[in-house]
Amino acid sequence: MSRMSARSAQKAAMVCIWGAGAITVLTVLSIIGYVLVRGLPHIGWSFLTTLPKGGLSGEGGISSAIVCTFYLIAFTMVILVPLGIGAAVYLAEYAPNTMLTRLIRYGVETLAGVPSIVFGLFGFALFVTALHFGFSILAGALTLVCLLLPTLIRTSEEALRAVPRSHREAALALGATQWQTIWRVTLPAAIPGIVTGVILCMGRAVGETACLFVTMGGSAAMPTSLLSGGRTLSLALFNLAMDTNAIEKAMAVGVVLIITIVIINAITNWLSQRFRARMAGGA
Amino acid sequence: MEAKIETRQLSFYYGKRQALTNVSLKVPSNQITAFIGPSGCGKSTFLRVLNRMNETIPGARLEGEVLLDGQNIYNPGVDVVEVRKKVGMVFQQPNPFPKSIFENVAFGPRVLGMSHSVSLNEVVERSLRAAALWDEVKDSLGKSGLALSGGQQQRLCIARALATGPEVLLMDEPCSALDPQSTLRIEELMDELKERYSIVIVTHNLQQAGRVSDWTGFLLLGELVEYGKTSELFSRPRDKRTEDYITGRFG
Numbered sequence: 001m002s003r004m005s006a007r008s009a010q011k012a013a014m015v016c017i018w019g020a021g022a023i024t025v026l027t028v029l030s031i032i033g034y035v036l037v038r039g040l041p042h043i044g045w046s047f048l049t050t051l052p053k054g055g056l057s058g059e060g061g062i063s064s065a066i067v068c069t070f071y072l073i074a075f076t077m078v079i080l081v082p083l084g085i086g087a088a089v090y091l092a093e094y095a096p097n098t099m100l101t102r103l104i105r106y107g108v109e110t111l112a113g114v115p116s117i118v119f120g121l122f123g124f125a126l127f128v129t130a131l132h133f134g135f136s137i138l139a140g141a142l143t144l145v146c147l148l149l150p151t152l153i154r155t156s157e158e159a160l161r162a163v164p165r166s167h168r169e170a171a172l173a174l175g176a177t178q179w180q181t182i183w184r185v186t187l188p189a190a191i192p193g194i195v196t197g198v199i200l201c202m203g204r205a206v207g208e209t210a211c212l213f214v215t216m217g218g219s220a221a222m223p224t225s226l227l228s229g230g231r232t233l234s235l236a237l238f239n240l241a242m243d244t245n246a247i248e249k250a251m252a253v254g255v256v257l258i259i260t261i262v263i264i265n266a267i268t269n270w271l272s273q274r275f276r277a278r279m280a281g282g283a
Numbered sequence: 284m285e286a287k288i289e290t291r292q293l294s295f296y297y298g299k300r301q302a303l304t305n306v307s308l309k310v311p312s313n314q315i316t317a318f319i320g321p322s323g324c325g326k327s328t329f330l331r332v333l334n335r336m337n338e339t340i341p342g343a344r345l346e347g348e349v350l351l352d353g354q355n356i357y358n359p360g361v362d363v364v365e366v367r368k369k370v371g372m373v374f375q376q377p378n379p380f381p382k383s384i385f386e387n388v389a390f391g392p393r394v395l396g397m398s399h400s401v402s403l404n405e406v407v408e409r410s411l412r413a414a415a416l417w418d419e420v421k422d423s424l425g426k427s428g429l430a431l432s433g434g435q436q437q438r439l440c441i442a443r444a445l446a447t448g449p450e451v452l453l454m455d456e457p458c459s460a461l462d463p464q465s466t467l468r469i470e471e472l473m474d475e476l477k478e479r480y481s482i483v484i485v486t487h488n489l490q491q492a493g494r495v496s497d498w499t500g501f502l503l504l505g506e507l508v509e510y511g512k513t514s515e516l517f518s519r520p521r522d523k524r525t526e527d528y529i530t531g532r533f534g
Contacts, residue, residue, distance in 0.1 A: 096341070166378040170440070173336060173372040174391040175364045175447055184394065189381055 032258060039251030047252060052220040052236065058246030062253060064222040068137065068230035069260075071223055072216075073205050075141040076148070081198060083145070084152030085187075088194075091153070092160035093182055112150035119147040120211030128215055135217030135229035143215045144208065148201040155200065159193025160186060188275075195272040202264050206257065209234045233257050286350075287312035287451060287481040288333060293347035295328055295505075297340065302328040304505045305347070310451075310498075315473060315482045317496035317513065319489060321533065325505040326485045330453050333483065334370040335363050351451070368395060371444035375456040377436035379428030379443070384411075384420050387428040387439055391447035406446050413479075414442035415472050434465025438472065445480075452476065454484040458491065470495050489529055493517050501525045 046061060053060035095101040123143030133139040163186050171181040187194075209232075217229035218239065231239065233253055240250035286309035295303040302325045310316045318326040331337045332349060335356060348355045356366045368391075379387050388407045397403055407424070411417040416438040420431070428439050437457060444452060454473075458466040473482055473495055486492050492499055493513060500510040501524075509516060509525045520526040527533060 164378070166374060166376060167380060169336065169339075170374065170378045170380065170443075171390070171394075172339065173334060173367055173374075174394065174443065175367040176390075176394040177364065180394045184390070185380055 035251055035254040035258065038248060039253070039255035042248050042252040043255060047249075048256075051222060054220055056244055058240050058244030058249050062233065062236050062256070064220060065231050065233045065236035065253070066256070068216075068223050069206065069232040069234075071137050071226070072141055072144070072212075072230075072232055073202060075137065075226065076144045076205055077198070077202065079141065080145045080148055080152060080201060084149055084197075084201075085156050085194060087149070087153045088156030088160060089182060089187070092157045093178070093186065108150045108153050112154060116147055116208055116211040117214075119143055120214040122146065123211060123215040134227065135215065135219070136227045137216060137223055137230055138226040140212045140216040140230075140232075141226075143211055144205050147208070147211060148204060151204070152197050152201050155197030156190070156194045159190040159197070162193060163189040191275055192272050195268055199265055199268050202268075203261055206232075206260060206264070207234055208232075209238050213238075233260070285312050286310065287352065288483070289348075289350040289353075290332075291348040291350070293329075293332065293349060294345070295325075295332055295337065296344045296346075298342040302505050303332070306502075306505075306507045307347075308500060308507060308510050310481060310483055312450075312481045313477055313479070314497040315477050315484060315495055316498040316500070317492035318483070318485045318500045318502055319487075319492050319528070320502035321528070322487075324502040326502045327455055328505075329502065330372075330455050330483060330485050333451070333453055334367050334372055336372065338363070364395075368447050369449055370451040370453060371447060371449035372453045373437070373440050373444055373455065373457050376460050377433055377440055379431070379436050379439050381427065381429055383425050384428050384431070384439060385424040388442050388446050391443060395447060410442040410446040411439075413445050413476065414438045415468065415475070416442055432465070434461050434468060437461060437465070437469060441469075441472065441476075445476075450481065452480045452482045454482065456485055456487055459487060466491070501528060503528070 048061060048066065049063050050061035051064050052058075052062060091101065091105065095104075120143060123139055123146065127133045127139035127142050128135060131139075133142075167185050167189060168181055171185045172178075176184065212232055212235060216231065216235070218231045218235050219229040220231060221228070223230045233256060237250050237253040237257065240246050240253060288310040289308070291307050293303055293306040294301065306329065318329060320326050328337065332345065333351075337343050337345075345357060349357055351366070351369065355361070380390065382390070385407055388410050389403050392403060392406050397406070408417060408421075411420065416435060419435060420426075420439075428436065431439060437460075441452075441457075458469050461469065470491065473484070476482060477497075484492075484496065496513045498511065499513040499516045501508045501516070501522075503524055509520060509522045511521075516525065517529060520529060
């Protein structure tokens with residue numbers, strides 16, 4: 001290839017790469033911008049704090065959906081995080097490389113790719129029907145745990161494996177037991193990666209619709225316990241957009257969802273940075 | 284000669300591959316013993332046998348005995364934590380934890396159950412002094428250990444190893460990642476440390492073995508070819524292979 005054509009290939013590549021970047025940014029900005037422009041004017045204190053009244057015109061607010069989403073996410077995370085990290089520690093630190101563990105890992109990877117409605121169906125059959133939880137936050141949360149476990153296990157296991165072997169050896173050589181090594185060295189070093197996985201899971205939990213529709217029912221009432229049914233923000237959005245004429249309100253819920261995700265990401269990032277600074281001695 | 288460590292008919296296998304064959308020798312106390320040999324000769328394996336670090340590798344198997352103060356550290360009743368408390372280790376790459384300088388040194392005492400902050404402060408200061416790092420870091424103990432230079436990091440790792448109160452210090456090519464200036468400081472430090480510790484060092488660098496050690500062992504393909512006083516081994520090697528290696532004919 002001559003010098004000139006190498007140079008024009010370089011130019012063409014740059015144009016393509018810049019183009020791809022620009023289109024991506026534009027797409028994201030225009031979606032968020034569109035939702036914000038149409039939704040923001042309809043968000044007010046009363047919209048956030050009144051119960052939905054239903055009907056074709058979509059009267060009322062989304063207070064129950066906000067409370068329901070909060071309960072659902074909190075309860076899901078309380079079960080998901082220790083279980084997911086525990087399984088990841090087992091797979092990364094303890095599990096021998098046998099047929100069985102290869103099978104577990106293969107299963108985890110396969111489950112991560114199964115559509116969420118299949119998990120919803122499973123949750124409906126097991127939690128709603130067989131275990132008699134009914135349409136409830138409990139059934140929804142447990143279904144979400146099943147749905148999200150593979151993702152959290154995989155990201156956490158990768159974060160743990162990325163911790164240099166030399167850290168583990170140093171700790172063991174100082175007389176630390178395997179558990180002390182994991183608890184004091186490996187896990188702290190892997191926290192940023194694990195936090196990324198947790199954020200990913202929270203985002204998916206906030207956005208999940210189909211599998212929650214079949215496990216939580218979608219009642220508009222304010223939840224009173226884990227056994228109450230309910231609708232999350234995403235379900236409320238679906239309901240407003242499909243069953244009412246209040247498309248502007250659906251947009252407003254979209255804005256609330258976007259802001260929720262931004263806040264969740266900011267808080268978790270802040271927590272993990274503070275933790276990292278403390279571990280590193282503030283350098 | 285008072286033996287701190289003695290190996291008897293020591294053989295070691297990684298799965299089917301034999302890494303050490305019938306190594307029998309005595310490591311004297313309060314001296315520096317160096318092991319030299321070409322890559323893959325088993326010298327690092329030998330070092331890691333002495334604090335049972337090779338146990339963590341699946342499929343690893345050991346035959347023979349390793350005596351520390353006359354007691355076999357591979358006896359079923361022996362607690363591996365006790366062994367590693369007595370036998371500290373410094374690795375090839377400086378590997379401070381991503382924690383503060385203080386927490387790096389305090390790590391060993393903490394996992395061994397020390398929590399009293401006054402005595403912890405004392406241990407950290409004493410260890411950093413012993414590793415000739417105290418004057419450089421005494422005002423920045425809260426800074427990250429990773430913020431130090433390579434040579435300082437390695438001395439931090441030495442301080443960390445000293446903090447558990449070991450009797451033996453194993454050093455696996457401790458200077459291979461360092462510049463000549465830092466290497467010199469570590470070598471001077473080793474000379475100071477041997478008053479209180481028995482040091483075993485593995486090195487790729489023949490000059491270093493000649494400079495710092497009192498005893499030298501030459502390993503080849505997992506066998507101990509020759510072992511003796513450093514001055515004698517380097518000036519009058521008894522084995523042809525030793526002579527070929529130290530005169531640079533291979534390796």
